[in-house]
Every structure is written in C-alpha cells, then in structure tokens.
Amino acid sequence: xxxNVVDSAISLLQGDGQFGKKCKLYIFYSLYDMNMNxxxxxxxxxxxxxxxxxxxxxxQIEQSLKYIRExxxxxxxxxxxxxxYLIYWFYGQLNEIGNNVNNINLFHNKVTKYMNDEFxxxxxxxxxxxxxxxxxxxxxxxxKLYDFLNYYIYIKDMLSKGRNNxxxxxxxxxxxxxxxxxxxxxxxxxxxxxxxxxxxxxxKFSDVDKExxxxxxxxxxxxxxxxxxxxxxxxxxxxxEKSKEKVEKTFESIKTIPQGISLxxxxxxxxxxxxxxxxxxxxxxxxxNSSNENYIKNDKDxxxxxxxxxxxxxxxxxxxxxxxxxxRNKSCDYLNYWLYxxxxxxxxxxxxxxxxxxxxxxxxxxxxxxxxxxxxxxDQMENKKFLFDFVENFDDIMxxxxxxxxxxxxxxxxxxxxxxDVYKKMETSTNGSKGYKEEMNHFQTKFLGNINVLNNxxxxxxxxxxxxxxxxxxxxxxxxxxxxxDVVQRHQTGCTNKDNFEVISIDSxxxxxYDELNKKDTIDNYxxxxxxxxxxxxxxxxxxxxxxxxxxxxxxxxxMPQNEERDERCFTLKHWLYxxxxxxxxxxxxxxSYEPVITKLKDVVLRINNTHFSGKPCYCSFDxxxxxxxxxxxxxxxxxxFDSIESFINKDQDACIKHFGSVNYTxxxxxxxxxxxxxxxxxxxxxxxxxxYFKCEDTLNPYNLYLKLKCTEEHAKDFxxxxxxxxxxxxxxxxxxxxxxxxxxNKLQDPFYSTVLYAFGTLGIFMIFFVFYKFTPFGSLFHRKxxxxxxxxxxxxxxxxxxxxxxxxxxxNVNRNRRKIQLAYNSA
Numbered sequence: 001x002x003x004n005v006v007d008s009a010i011s012l013l014q015g016d017g018q019f020g021k022k023c024k025l026y027i028f029y030s031l032y033d034m035n036m037n038x039x040x041x042x043x044x045x046x047x048x049x050x051x052x053x054x055x056x057x058x059x060q061i062e063q064s065l066k067y068i069r070e071x072x073x074x075x076x077x078x079x080x081x082x083x084x085y086l087i088y089w090f091y092g093q094l095n096e097i098g099n100n101v102n103n104i105n106l107f108h109n110k111v112t113k114y115m116n117d118e119f120x121x122x123x124x125x126x127x128x129x130x131x132x133x134x135x136x137x138x139x140x141x142x143x144k145l146y147d148f149l150n151y152y153i154y155i156k157d158m159l160s161k162g163r164n165n166x167x168x169x170x171x172x173x174x175x176x177x178x179x180x181x182x183x184x185x186x187x188x189x190x191x192x193x194x195x196x197x198x199x200x201x202x203x204k205f206s207d208v209d210k211e212x213x214x215x216x217x218x219x220x221x222x223x224x225x226x227x228x229x230x231x232x233x234x235x236x237x238x239x240x241e242k243s244k245e246k247v248e249k250t251f252e253s254i255k256t257i258p259q260g261i262s263l264x265x266x267x268x269x270x271x272x273x274x275x276x277x278x279x280x281x282x283x284x285x286x287x288x289n290s291s292n293e294n295y296i297k298n299d300k301d302x303x304x305x306x307x308x309x310x311x312x313x314x315x316x317x318x319x320x321x322x323x324x325x326x327x328r329n330k331s332c333d334y335l336n337y338w339l340y341x342x343x344x345x346x347x348x349x350x351x352x353x354x355x356x357x358x359x360x361x362x363x364x365x366x367x368x369x370x371x372x373x374x375x376x377x378x379d380q381m382e383n384k385k386f387l388f389d390f391v392e393n394f395d396d397i398m399x400x401x402x403x404x405x406x407x408x409x410x411x412x413x414x415x416x417x418x419x420x421d422v423y424k425k426m427e428t429s430t431n432g433s434k435g436y437k438e439e440m441n442h443f444q445t446k447f448l449g450n451i452n453v454l455n456n457x458x459x460x461x462x463x464x465x466x467x468x469x470x471x472x473x474x475x476x477x478x479x480x481x482x483x484x485x486d487v488v489q490r491h492q493t494g495c496t497n498k499d500n501f502e503v504i505s506i507d508s509x510x511x512x513x514y515d516e517l518n519k520k521d522t523i524d525n526y527x528x529x530x531x532x533x534x535x536x537x538x539x540x541x542x543x544x545x546x547x548x549x550x551x552x553x554x555x556x557x558x559x560m561p562q563n564e565e566r567d568e569r570c571f572t573l574k575h576w577l578y579x580x581x582x583x584x585x586x587x588x589x590x591x592x593s594y595e596p597v598i599t600k601l602k603d604v605v606l607r608i609n610n611t612h613f614s615g616k617p618c619y620c621s622f623d624x625x626x627x628x629x630x631x632x633x634x635x636x637x638x639x640x641x642f643d644s645i646e647s648f649i650n651k652d653q654d655a656c657i658k659h660f661g662s663v664n665y666t667x668x669x670x671x672x673x674x675x676x677x678x679x680x681x682x683x684x685x686x687x688x689x690x691x692x693y694f695k696c697e698d699t700l701n702p703y704n705l706y707l708k709l710k711c712t713e714e715h716a717k718d719f720x721x722x723x724x725x726x727x728x729x730x731x732x733x734x735x736x737x738x739x740x741x742x743x744x745x746n747k748l749q750d751p752f753y754s755t756v757l758y759a760f761g762t763l764g765i766f767m768i769f770f771v772f773y774k775f776t777p778f779g780s781l782f783h784r785k786x787x788x789x790x791x792x793x794x795x796x797x798x799x800x801x802x803x804x805x806x807x808x809x810x811x812x813n814v815n816r817n818r819r820k821i822q823l824a825y826n827s828a
Contacts, residue, residue, distance in 0.1 A: 004675040004725055006144065009171035012164050013154055024077055025150040028085040031071055035064030054103050057096065058110050065118045080125060083115070087130050088146050091139040102371050105357065108132045127294070131193055132354055135375060138193050141182060145197040148175045149204050159218040169219035180226045193350070201235075208233045261415050262400075268392040271324060271334045278315060279308040293358065301346045302355055309339075309359050316368055332369035336360075337388050340381040352378050376435030383422070387439040390419040391446050401460045413461035420469050444470075448596055451538045470539040501665040503634065505648035507641040510572065517553050517576045526551040529604050536597040540584045543597055547604055550577055554605065558612040570618035571692040575636050577620060578629040585626055592629075598622050631669050636693040638666055642700050649708045656711040663709060664719055667702040671722045680724045696724070 013019045019026065036057070047059035065086075072082045090111050097103045112130055116123045133139055148171070155168050179201060182194050205211050205227070212228055229236045263269055288296055288303040290310060296302045312320075312335070320331060339359065343352050356374045363369040376384065400412045423443050426436040447454060447469065454467040468474045530547035537544060553573050560566040581601075585592060592598045602622050609617040624632075638645070649655045677690035686696035703721050711719075 005167075005170045005174045008167045008725075009155070010151070012167055013151060013158070016154065016158065018157075019151075019154045023151065023154060024075060024081070025085055025088075025147065027075065028071065028077070028082060029089055031067075032064065032086065032089045035067065036060050054097060054106065057093065058107070061090075061093075061111060062114050065114050068118070079119075080122070083119065083122065083126065084129065086115070087126075088143045090130075091143040094136050094139055097136075104134050104136070105361070105371070129196075132357075133193060134353070134357060134373065141178060142194060142197055144178060145175065145182070145194075145201065148172075149197070149200050152204055156214065159214065165218055169222060172215070172219060173222045176222065176224075176226050205235060208235060261412065263393050263396060266393045266396045267324065267326070268334060268389060271320070271326075271331075272338050274320065274323070275312065275335065275338050278312050278319065291358070293354075295348065295351045296355070296358070299346075299348050299351070301343075301348070302351065305339075305342060305355075306358075309362060313362060313366065313368075316363070316366075321368075328368070329370065332363065332372075333388075334392075335363075335369075336372070337385045340385045344378070344381045349378055380435040383426075384436060384439050387419060387422055387426070387436070388442060390422075391439075391442050394446060398457075401457075409460070413464065416457065416461060416466065417464045420464075420466055420474075424469065424474055444596065448539065451535070454538070467538075501634075501662045503637045503641055503645065504659055504662050505641060505644045506637055507644045510637065510640050513569070513572055514576055517573060518549065518580075520545070520549065521552045526555075529607065532600050532603070533597065536600065540597050543584060543601070546577075546580050546584075547601060549580075550601070550605065551608055554608045554618060555612055557618055558608075558614075562615050567616075567691075571636060572640075573618065574620050574692060575629075575633040578622075579633055582626045582629060592622060592626055631672075632690075632693040634666075635669055635673065638702075639693075639695045639700055646705060646708060649705060656709040656715065660706075660709055660711055660715055663702055663705050667706070667719060667722060670702050671720060674722060675725055678725055686724060698724075 013023075013026075037060075047056050047063070068082060068086065071077070072079055094104065094107065097107055108130075112126065112132075115126045115130070119126065131139065131142070155171070159165055159168055179198075182198075208228055212224060212230060212233075215222055215224060224230070225236075227236055228234070288306055291297060291306055296306050320335075321328075324331065326334070336356075339356065343355060346352055353374050360369060360372050364371055397412055397416060401409055401416075403409055423440065426440055454469070458464075458467040465474055526548040527544075529551045530544050533544045533547045553576075557566065557569055557573060560569065581592060581598070584597075585595075602620070605620050609619055649659060652658060673690065673694055674696070677688065677694035678686045678696040679689060680686040680696070688694065688696050701722065703719075706719055709715075
C-alpha cells in the first residue's frame, strides 16, 4: 500500500512537463538508471560476463561514474549536489541486493572506492556523507524522505492547481508518518543517520504558518499535529527518547539480577577473563593507523579498542582457540558478547554498530569467524548479553541446583526464574523484539523440545511454571497448587481466539470442504511423515495430528486432475492449515515462520510435494504473521462466498443493523490488500498477484454489498469507497519522454554550443582524413569509438527509450522500483 502511495504520486508528477525538465534530482536519477543499461557494447559485454548479479551491478556502476562530470557540466549542477543525488540513488540500488551482510558490505566498500577514485578532491565529503548502514530499511527511509523534500515544491504547485490532490495528499501524509516513525526509532536517531534529512525537512517547512494553511485547505484529512505545533507555529519537537523509555520500562527489572550466584568458573566466564588479561596494556591515539576509518583514528575509545582487538587477533589461535574446547562459531560468539559490554558506553554512539562490523571484518578476513549481522538497537546490547550468558552458563547452574541446602537451591531457582521472565518479555514485547531474535533462538535451542530438561527444572524449582515457558500459560507468579490445578488444566483444554468478524454467510460447498479437510484418517502411513513433530507436543499439543491431516489432504489432492478445481482446492487447503496453526499459537502478531515447529511442518509439506506431485505442486510458504493469515483466509472465504453473502443480505430486512460492521471490516481488508494484489491495465483488466486469497473483479468489491445494505447517511461516513489501483497510461510516458528531449535539444541548440560544435566538427573532419591516410587499417575502429557529446547523448537516450517503449507496451502498471525511470523530453 505504502509503495503504491509513493509511486502513484511520482507517476503523476512525471506527467507534468515542468517536473521532467526542472527537477534535477529526477533527471539525475534517470541518467543514473540509464547507465545501468550501458549504450557501449564493450561495457555491456564486460559486465554481462559477471555471473553474479551483484558483481554485474557493481561493474555497471563503475562504468557509469565516468560520465558524471559530463552531466554536471551539461545541467550546470553543483558537484556536491550531484554526488548527493548519486549517494541516494545508491541507497535505492540496495533494494536489489537483499539482506545478506556480505553483499551489503561489499556494495558499501565498492561504491565508496569508486566515488573516491573518481572524485579524489571530495574524498572527505563523500566519506562523511555516505552512510554505511547495514540496515537497509534505514537507507530506504533516508531516500524516501530526501526524494520527497526535493519533489515537494512541484507537489505544492500541483496542489495549487487542484490536480489529483488526493494522490499528492496521500503521499504527504505517508511522509509525515515516516518522519514521525524515524524519530521513534531511538537507535537510528541516536546514531545520527537521519540528521541531514531532518535538517532539510526543517528548512523546507520553515514557514510553518504558510505550510499549515496550504495543507489544511488542500489536504484536510492529513494529521498535521504529527509534525506541526499549530499554537507556536513551529515544527513539533518529537520525543526522541520515547522508544528508549519503552525498552527500559519493559526490562527495568534487568538491573536487579539476583545476587549471590557464583559462576566464575564457567567456561564462558573463564574466556571473558582471558580476554581481559590480553588487553591490560595502555594504548594511544598514535597506534590507530592500522585503520582507514577516521572515527577510529580520532576517537580515544574506538582507537584504544581497535588496538586491543588487533592484539587479541594476533593471539587468537594460540591463546583462545587451542586453550578452550570450543567450536569456531562459539569462540567468536564469546568474543562478540564480551565486546558488547565494552562498547555500550562509548560516547560516539553513531559509530558503535559500524565499529562492530569493522571488528568482525577483521576476524573474518583472517578466517577466524564468519560474517554476522548487527540488526538491533544500541540500548539492547546489555540485555542481549545477559540472556546469552545465562543460556551458556545453564549447565553449571543445573549442577548448583543439585545441592541439598534449601536456601542455596532457592537462590538459584530465583535466578533461573528471573531469566525465564526476561525471555518471556522479549518474546511478547511489541517494541524491539526483533533485536533480541538471536538470543531468543539461542534460548529456544537450549530448552525448546528438551522436555526432560524442563521437567527436571520444574521439579527442582516447583511453583514457578518453568516448564510452560513456551506456552501462553506461563505466568510470573503461581504456587505449586495453582500450577497443578489451574495452569495445567488450561494448558490441556486450551482456548482459541475468535475473529472479530466472521464471513456473513459462508458458501456451503466451501464449508463442506473445510469439514472434509479437518477429518481424521486411520491410515498409519500418514503418521510416518510426522514423527519429527512428536517432540513438539509439549509446547503445541495436537500438532502431530494436524500434520497427519495435512499429509492426508495433500496426498488426496495430488491424485486430482491438474485443473482449476485442483488449484482452488490447494488454496483452500492452505488457508485451512494456516487456521489450524493459528489455534496452536493464539497470538495473532506472531511471525510463525520463525518457530521450530513450523519449520518441521514446512519440511513435511515440501517432502509430500516432491514425492507425490508431478507437475504443479501445492506449496505452503508459511510466510507472514498469524494475523495476516487470518485476514487472508477471511478474504479467501469472502470471495468464494460472495454470491451466498449477497443472497443472504437481500433476504434480511434488518441487513444494515446486523451486517454493516462485517461488510465495513471486509472493505478495510479489501482496501489494505488491493494495492499489492491487483496490477491494472488501461483497458480495465487487472493482473491478480494474490490468486489464493484476492480477486480483482469489480463485481466483488464490498461496496456492492454495502449498497445492498441500504444504510443511512450516518453509516456512509464510516465507509470508504475503494477503487482499483491507478493504471499508467502510455500517453503519459510519451509526453514525459518528449518533454525532456526538447530540454536536451534546447540546450544543444544554444548559439554557443552550435558555434563550438561547428568549429570542432570542422576540425574533426580534417583529423579523420589525416588518421585515415596515415593509419588506414585502424580508421574504422577509431571512428567507431570517438563520438562527440551530442551524438553520444542522443544515441544513448534513443536506445534506452526504444527499449522502454517496448517494455511499457506489454504491461502498463509497472512497479517503479523494477524498471527505469522515465525521462521527459519532446521530439523536435
């Protein structure tokens, strides 16, 4: 939805000739895009020889930088401004890479090297300006905000003319929310990653009174209070500490770890002590020349730690690897968490995450450690280390629990209970749980599925509900009696969350199919596939039975003819399976794809597809959250039951009173998903990208049911009419292209350029005759490679747009991020 809001507004701007000719950012983005499809055959061949997609992209980028100085001269743009455009364009290219740390690191290193080689006089500026963040979302947010601020002057012009106000207002509203979210991201704000964009935002909206008046008139539905303080006529000072306070409040008890626990002799703590021994020497700023990063050289904290890490590196193999019976990954993990403790209090918080990557790169280059992602907030490092240390020390804690002294045992039980509570808070936290994913997985690896360990722990520490840690029945306070009577009883009976709204009248055929899918089968062969699920019965009772039902249904499906009916049955089977899984987890926001039990279930489904399906399979990806699964099943059932729902409403005289809530809920889901599920053409036909749960036909729009309800105007205020996504007209593309060509030609037809071209053209003719006379065998080659600027630019654009027009004719609603940007120009 958000992507379509941005793309719709920018597509409309592209249709305005002034935007294509005057917006320098847009023009330079277009030129950089064109260079990714090189006009030069030799360059094309060279880059296409690269087998890896990333290396091919980097090859094209390296070649394209050679033309930037020409563009700067041609369009009379300040060189720093052009390089800013380039940097934000680079951030956009990271979309094509994915989240692989090694690829992101390679991209950052290569493009900074290319820029420094091409513009050595601006090396300091470029190194300061280019943000080497490994969080792609941060870089995408920077680009979205920067692009908007450059486009805003043209958006205001369109608003004043009353053109497509709703699309532009949606774009503005989206950016305002993004601006607010950026401030709520404590770690990113604290790192200074958004400083440039925030300052530019304040500059663009400095005349607050004027901006408020315009937006209140043209975009009355935008929540201006997100950004502006209307009373003081200023940009609101957003509370940057808010998310940090939430984290600290959630984990405030982490500061009160139970005392009196003796764990000095564990392997982990001995390793930490050995690291401490290695860094006792003092270090000076002068000793940091081994790093090429200015923040390391100029900051005493980073400099000292960098030299210490180099010393540890030199001793790593003999002093650490051989001295401890640890795997390579385990040794690196110990080093990593020890380093968290050291850097968490550095004053320059903006470079803590980059420093962690630099240290990891140091050990990776020497083949001591694998690469690693640091996808968390700085303020989470302390909590991450606490939980990691607990899990690593747990075996030693269990030994301590075997003591006979009751008071001593209770002390360790409280210690275990404390960290189980910490894990549960991380699991259920709505603010920042992603940052603890690694430690949560570490905890689950230790305890999830180890029924004997949990039962033994529960016996040694009764009354603390420890064995229910992975269920919704885990509580912070309960007695042994309560545990045996209440908790276990609830655990056995379970409970399911009801949907807020059910489909008004589900189709009888669909209902019968769900009943059939849910039937048990006595054939033992089905159980053979599900033996790995049995160990998860403790945490997810009934999952083995669900697995055998899924196997039965998939095998039956594989015997059906490969036609549309089988496809529809596959869709229904998938939604049935997702619904049954939701009953096992209860929490609608859980991303079930991360759960070990789901991984096992996914393996079973994949195995059945590989062994029983010939041709088209019936895969279940298990991607998304439980809430998304609920919504998608609701939509699937709605579209399958539309005729039944319509008939049911027509027969009910009190339809509006009884069913408005359900129809309105359906409409909200329809609005939420139509943007990503329907790509529409000018003809009115739409390509369906989500055939398993969404239909794009106009007749199935919930608005048609709303009309059948015959509600009053009061209800109409709460109901939004949802239209199809805007299709892109070829006329817009042609107009855009022609307007920029005119701009280019006007530039080239300037008397100065004409005189210079004439003079150099005449001189070139004499030169060609001379070369041809002297070096006849090489004449043709020389002629092919020496074009003047005008010819090259026109061939360059002509070839690019020849391909663009061919592509556009096939599909009118192309995602802007997956194709080149249109340059606006007119034919003479």
